Amino acid sequence: MTALLLPAIVGGLLTGGVYALVALGLTLIYGVLHIVNFAHGALLMAAMFGAWLLAAKLGLDPLLALPLLTAAMFAVGWALYRFVIGPVSRGQDRAILLATLGVAVVIDNGALMLFTGDSRTIETPYALAMLQAGPLLLPEAKLIAFVCALLLAALLWAFMALTDTGRAIRAVAREPEGAMLVGIRPQRMFALAYGIGTACLGAAACLLLPSFYVSPQVGESFVLIAFTIVVLGGMGSFPGALVGGLLVGVTENLGGLYLGESLGPICVPLLFIAVLLLRPTGLFGAAR
Amino acid sequence: MADAVLRVRDLHAGYGDFRVLQGVSMEVAAGEVVALLGANGVGKTTLNRALSGLLRPSQGAITFCGRPIAGIDHAAIVRAGLVHVPEGRRIFPNLSVRDNLLLGCYVRGGATRAQSLARVLESFPRLAARLRQAAGSLSGGEQQMLAIGRGLMARPVLLILDEPSLGLSPKLVEEMFALILRLRAEGLSILLVEQNVVQSLAVAARAYVMEHGRIVMQGAADVLAGDARLRAAYLGL
Numbered sequence: 001m002t003a004l005l006l007p008a009i010v011g012g013l014l015t016g017g018v019y020a021l022v023a024l025g026l027t028l029i030y031g032v033l034h035i036v037n038f039a040h041g042a043l044l045m046a047a048m049f050g051a052w053l054l055a056a057k058l059g060l061d062p063l064l065a066l067p068l069l070t071a072a073m074f075a076v077g078w079a080l081y082r083f084v085i086g087p088v089s090r091g092q093d094r095a096i097l098l099a100t101l102g103v104a105v106v107i108d109n110g111a112l113m114l115f116t117g118d119s120r121t122i123e124t125p126y127a128l129a130m131l132q133a134g135p136l137l138l139p140e141a142k143l144i145a146f147v148c149a150l151l152l153a154a155l156l157w158a159f160m161a162l163t164d165t166g167r168a169i170r171a172v173a174r175e176p177e178g179a180m181l182v183g184i185r186p187q188r189m190f191a192l193a194y195g196i197g198t199a200c201l202g203a204a205a206c207l208l209l210p211s212f213y214v215s216p217q218v219g220e221s222f223v224l225i226a227f228t229i230v231v232l233g234g235m236g237s238f239p240g241a242l243v244g245g246l247l248v249g250v251t252e253n254l255g256g257l258y259l260g261e262s263l264g265p266i267c268v269p270l271l272f273i274a275v276l277l278l279r280p281t282g283l284f285g286a287a288r
Numbered sequence: 289m290a291d292a293v294l295r296v297r298d299l300h301a302g303y304g305d306f307r308v309l310q311g312v313s314m315e316v317a318a319g320e321v322v323a324l325l326g327a328n329g330v331g332k333t334t335l336n337r338a339l340s341g342l343l344r345p346s347q348g349a350i351t352f353c354g355r356p357i358a359g360i361d362h363a364a365i366v367r368a369g370l371v372h373v374p375e376g377r378r379i380f381p382n383l384s385v386r387d388n389l390l391l392g393c394y395v396r397g398g399a400t401r402a403q404s405l406a407r408v409l410e411s412f413p414r415l416a417a418r419l420r421q422a423a424g425s426l427s428g429g430e431q432q433m434l435a436i437g438r439g440l441m442a443r444p445v446l447l448i449l450d451e452p453s454l455g456l457s458p459k460l461v462e463e464m465f466a467l468i469l470r471l472r473a474e475g476l477s478i479l480l481v482e483q484n485v486v487q488s489l490a491v492a493a494r495a496y497v498m499e500h501g502r503i504v505m506q507g508a509a510d511v512l513a514g515d516a517r518l519r520a521a522y523l524g525l
């Protein structure tokens with residue numbers, strides 16, 4: 001069993017990196033707009049279909065499509081907030097929540113109509129390739145996904161910490177009126193934050209596609225994991241989403257290893273409950 | 289007043305159907321400190337919010353540096369040089385002191401930023417020692433300094449200070465008025481809203497007294513300081 005332990009942990013970390021990217025988008029939107037983005041799963045699914053279309057119809061490798069799809073999903077998220085969610089909600093948190101739910105329903109059913117309920121997949125030269133690292137055999141697709149996810153997370157962190165726009169987004173998150181007094185337009189920042197959170201999904205979709213099937217239901221499983229990560233790490237916390245993502249990835253794999261296919265999946269909810277019992281605000285949440 | 293930086297004519301504003309300002313007219317000249325006095329709830333903050341574009345006036349005109357600004361975008365007003373340091377500070381608690389200050393010149397961009405930062409930190413050495421600290425962890429007095437420092441980063445022509453001495457210890461109130469004198473010496477125009485009537489009249493050239501959304505008294509600060517009606521209403525003398 002111990003011979004399997006190390007590969008299980010490493011494999012969990014690799015998957016967890018991409019989970020973290022999905023969770024980063026969710027936690028950013030939560031941290032700035034103070035709402036749980038109900039459209040997150042649907043948007044991830046849409047992005048995965050986007051990546052699938054580019055690969056299956058145009059032969060574009062998901063990794064090459066990544067910059068394109070990330071930018072496209074940013075535009076989609078930005079426009080959704082600017083033209084749908086923002087105007088519909090008029091700044092009321094409850095209404096924003098319902099607006100994102102409405103967007104999710106539309107996207108989910110649109111996908112069912114266009115693609116039916118079937119699962120689809122693509123083949124990449126690296127999907128099944130393995131890399132030998134000492135005693136470990138690493139799946140190449142997941143390794144690439146992990147490295148890309150961490151790079152993008154670092155890039156996002158740098159943007160939020162070091163640029164004026166990043167500072168302005170963090171400023172409106174807590175003090176929109178104060179932000180207006182220095183000349184920031186809060187609605188623009190909200191749209192940007194929603195766009196960036198959605199862009200994370202564009203990147204994640206390209207990283208997930210080589211290893212996962214796409215179907216109109218695919219978003220649900222990921223968004224449940226992402227929500228667990230966000231709460232586990234601390235709502236709105238960047239490091240929380242990152243560490244939470246890796247932790248959930250590893251827990252999932254170890255659960256599968258020790259408890260088997262059917263019982264294994266209870267480990268993540270158990271971890272979730274245990275952390276919340278010990279630290280109700282999550283691992284990196286501000287202590288109340 | 290030919291060289292008025294700010295000129296307000298018959299300004300009306302309120303919240304929904306609730307009318308607060310009912311025809312305010314006032315002026316601030318270049319380099320002048322003007323005190324705006326009045327009891328709680330008469331509409332001083334509402335006037336400030338209308339001037340800085342946070343609240344759209346329902347009627348009346350505001351001219352800033354010769355340009356009509358009533359109802360225009362708040363960002364354009366900041367860029368024009370009218371900067372409002374609000375009641376309650378409204379700093380960004382989750383950002384570092386440095387990031388708070390840098391956002392002060394959000395509309396100016398990076399060109400003069402380092403220079404502005406150096407100047408502001410010279411005025412507020414206590415902030416300089418806490419640049420990396422989260423602003424929310426500062427003491428009340430330091431947060432007020434930060435709010436003013438953030439306002440100065442925008443290189444204002446007119447600075448609106450809404451109750452800057454509220455909640456400060458007597459020693460810090462002294463420091464606050466010393467700072468206002470320094471800013472005045474640098475030629476900044478200041479509209480000062482204060483409950484500290486005696487001290488505000490000491491630093492101001494002129495003053496307005498507000499009641500129920502209207503200006504009910506105005507004049508030179510030293511004259512108002514000796515006015516029997518004002519002394520009875522606000523100083524209990």
Ligand SMILES: Nc1ncnc2c1ncn2[C@@H]1O[C@H](COP(=O)(O)OP(=O)(O)OP(=O)(O)O)[C@@H](O)[C@H]1O
Binds near residue numbers: 328
């Ligand atoms: N956002 C708001 N919505 C509704 N009414 C408001 C709002 N803000 C202020 N008011 C009301 O407008 C009136 C004027 O308030 P304002 O804050 O301008 O007074 P003020 O002179 O600044 O008082 P203070 O000295 O207490 O700061 C008050 O009756 C207040 O209750």
Ligand SMILES: [Mg+2]
Binds near residue numbers: 333334
């Ligand atoms: Mg007030």
